[in-house]
Amino acid sequence: MPVLERFAGRSAIGYPLLSDKGSKIIQAFDLLDPGPARSTPWYGIAKPMIVVIDAGGAVRQRFSTQGYRDRPEAGAVLKAIRGRAGS
Numbered sequence: 001m002p003v004l005e006r007f008a009g010r011s012a013i014g015y016p017l018l019s020d021k022g023s024k025i026i027q028a029f030d031l032l033d034p035g036p037a038r039s040t041p042w043y044g045i046a047k048p049m050i051v052v053i054d055a056g057g058a059v060r061q062r063f064s065t066q067g068y069r070d071r072p073e074a075g076a077v078l079k080a081i082r083g084r085a086g087s
Contacts, residue, residue, distance in 0.1 A: 029059060052080045 023044035036042035
């Protein structure tokens with residue numbers, strides 16, 4: 001998607017970005033934020049969450065917060081990733 005490519009280039013983001021038109025992936029992983037009404041531009045956004053997914057595509061752990069500015073401890077996330085990956 002050209003918009004994401006331009007944004008990634010301007011922001012020096014070195015990893016792939018996902019465009020989830022229609023929020024299909026958000027819904028598939030049960031991440032849809034129930035707050036925004038369908039009639040608003042914010043409908044279809046994800047809940048603030050980090051999801052650890054294994055190589056087979058299964059959700060292994062979720063780190064949920066109350067707001068997008070809150071984040072779980074980085075060490076806890078890395079431990080979950082490493083624990084699931086067997087490293």
